[in-house]
Amino acid sequence: MKTRRTFEKMKQENEKITMLTAYDYPSAKTAENAGVDMILVGDSLGMVVLGYDSTIPVTVDDMIHHGKAVKRGAPNTFTVVDLPFMSFHVSEAEAMRNAARIVQETGADAVKLEGGQELAPLIRKLTQAGIPVVGHIGLTPQTFQVLGGYRVQGKTTEEARRLIENADVLNEAGVISIVLECVPAKLATLITENSNVPTIGIGAGSGTDGQVLVYHDLLQYGVERLAKFVKPQANLNESIDHAIRTYISEVKATDFPSDEHTYAINDDVLDGLYG
Numbered sequence: 001m002k003t004r005r006t007f008e009k010m011k012q013e014n015e016k017i018t019m020l021t022a023y024d025y026p027s028a029k030t031a032e033n034a035g036v037d038m039i040l041v042g043d044s045l046g047m048v049v050l051g052y053d054s055t056i057p058v059t060v061d062d063m064i065h066h067g068k069a070v071k072r073g074a075p076n077t078f079t080v081v082d083l084p085f086m087s088f089h090v091s092e093a094e095a096m097r098n099a100a101r102i103v104q105e106t107g108a109d110a111v112k113l114e115g116g117q118e119l120a121p122l123i124r125k126l127t128q129a130g131i132p133v134v135g136h137i138g139l140t141p142q143t144f145q146v147l148g149g150y151r152v153q154g155k156t157t158e159e160a161r162r163l164i165e166n167a168d169v170l171n172e173a174g175v176i177s178i179v180l181e182c183v184p185a186k187l188a189t190l191i192t193e194n195s196n197v198p199t200i201g202i203g204a205g206s207g208t209d210g211q212v213l214v215y216h217d218l219l220q221y222g223v224e225r226l227a228k229f230v231k232p233q234a235n236l237n238e239s240i241d242h243a244i245r246t247y248i249s250e251v252k253a254t255d256f257p258s259d260e261h262t263y264a265i266n267d268d269v270l271d272g273l274y275g
């Protein structure tokens with residue numbers, strides 16, 4: 001299996017790292033079979049597969065439930081699991097316990113935390129305890145209320161400076177990688193050039209060391225609206241709608257099931273059973 005060393009080598013050799021989210025057995029299995037470098041069990045699962053309107057309601061138990069299914073589907077792919085809203089803010093002890101539960105119960109290879117330099121002490125402690133940490137800066141959906149919505153981050157000099165500072169401190173604290181979400185491409189490239197560990201971008205242009213997308217966005221599966229930075233490669237909504245409508249109409253028309261999908265029996269077996 002690929003490790004943090006593999007990803008650091010890929011950064012050095014300018015080989016792009018591909019990451020895709022997965023939330024269950026089939027999404028993980030198809031991601032692994034197609035050859036993604038890393039899987040993210042994102043707390044985006046709250047919106048994408050649980051139907052919440054933000055990631056705020058997602059719990060540690062939710063992450064563990066989905067993380068376990070993902071590892072069963074992708075046992076050989078480096079898998080990162082998100083620490084959800086408020087699971088790493090109440091106290092360091094509670095954060096350590098939650099991260100440990102996620103790693104022990106799901107088999108995750110690393111955890112991801114949204115936030116900047118304020119997390120440095122926790123990142124050090126997790127790393128010392130043996131839990132690799134991926135950082136996540138820029139647009140951090142768990143704090144969308146504080147940010148004032150889902151907007152591009154780092155557009156002013158002050159914001160850009162803060163992002164650069166956060167990336168530096170995360171590097172020093174020992175993260176194995178940093179996700180940059182919704183950051184102008186040139187700024188993401190600058191941060192990438194100054195980061196020892198690989199950056200993984202989403203809505204951050206092509207200059208990052210890797211890219212991550214949400215599985216259901218890539219495939220247009222259950223999602224209606226796509227952000228500017230998503231380039232879908234399939235339309236499962238259309239395929240699924242067509243399949244279900246065809247099923248309904250074939251049943252109504254008694255075209256399904258036909259002999260091909262039916263079990264036969266010799267008539268004499270049934271002779272006289274109803275008198």
Ligand code: KIV
Nearest residue numbers: 021042043044179202
């Ligand atoms: O939860 C998620 O899917 C994420 C990615 C968008 C980076 O955190």
Ligand code: NA
Nearest residue numbers: 042043044082
């Ligand atoms: Na997330």
